[in-house]
Amino acid sequence: MEDVREEIALACRGLAAHGCGGGIGGHVSVRPLGADTYFINAFDRTFGEMTPDDVLEVDAQGRVLSGGRMVSLGVDFHSGIYGLRSDVNAIVHTHGAWITAQTAFNRPPKMWHNLCTFFWGDCVMSPDDSFESIAPALGHASTVLIPWHGAITVGASVGRAAALHDTLEFTARLDVTLASTDASPLPDELVPGIRELVERATYLEETWQLLRREGRRSQSLDAREPAGAA
Ligand SMILES: [Zn+2]
Numbered sequence: 730m731e732d733v734r735e736e737i738a739l740a741c742r743g744l745a746a747h748g749c750g751g752g753i754g755g756h757v758s759v760r761p762l763g764a765d766t767y768f769i770n771a772f773d774r775t776f777g778e779m780t781p782d783d784v785l786e787v788d789a790q791g792r793v794l795s796g797g798r799m800v801s802l803g804v805d806f807h808s809g810i811y812g813l814r815s816d817v818n819a820i821v822h823t824h825g826a827w828i829t830a831q832t833a834f835n836r837p838p839k840m841w842h843n844l845c846t847f848f849w850g851d852c853v854m855s856p857d858d859s860f861e862s863i864a865p866a867l868g869h870a871s872t873v874l875i876p877w878h879g880a881i882t883v884g885a886s887v888g889r890a891a892a893l894h895d896t897l898e899f900t901a902r903l904d905v906t907l908a909s910t911d912a913s914p915l916p917d918e919l920v921p922g923i924r925e926l927v928e929r930a931t932y933l934e935e936t937w938q939l940l941r942r943e944g945r946r947s948q949s950l951d952a953r954e955p956a957g958a959a
Pocket residue numbers: 754755803822823824878879
């Protein structure tokens with residue numbers, strides 16, 4: 730499962746490079762196709778520090794299968810979502826600063842740009858941040874916002890969930906910046922066509938490749954850091 734560990738580490742590092750995950754907290758998990766277990770990052774590293782060795786295998790209930798390291802208590806909502814959504818094989822949760830600011834509105838983001846339409850009708854609110862609430866609140870959506878906390882995106886692949894998360898941070902930034910101004914969001918009647926267009930334009934697929942490049946770049950910078958450097 731080295732490829733799964735590598736992909737999770739790259740997702741964490743790529744998201745860190747884009748402003749999601751500067752401190753401790755946040756998680757990326759992947760459930761390999763057909764597996765009863767899944768993989769998630771350890772709690773004791775930031776996204777920017779993550780390596781494949783920091784990715785732990787857990788059982789369906791989120792219990793770490795080996796070693797002495799721990800995962801976030803938030804692993805419970807990963808187990809909850811995997812239990813309810815057979816179509817989901819990857820979950821991303823962060824406290825990206827813009828995402829977190831946007832969740833204080835306690836509503837989904839408005840449509841300020843073409844890329845915001847990925848969340849049109851596909852982003853729901855959790856009533857609170859209890860782990861029991863989050864998976865049922867997500868329902869069939871791709872994104873759930875946890876008020877005054879952060880966000881969760883899901884997908885059939887880690888690339889989809891991570892790229893969606895990166896796009897959500899951009900969307901939240903626009904919403905926080907523009908919501909209290911005279912700016913007008915996209916007219917409702919234009920949104921469905923734009924959503925169809927951005928999906929067809931393979932934006933998320935290219936964003937995942939960008940995140941992977943960013944993740945590899947930060948890894949190679951680490952490799953140049955002399956051991957024991959202060
Ligand atoms: Zn959290």
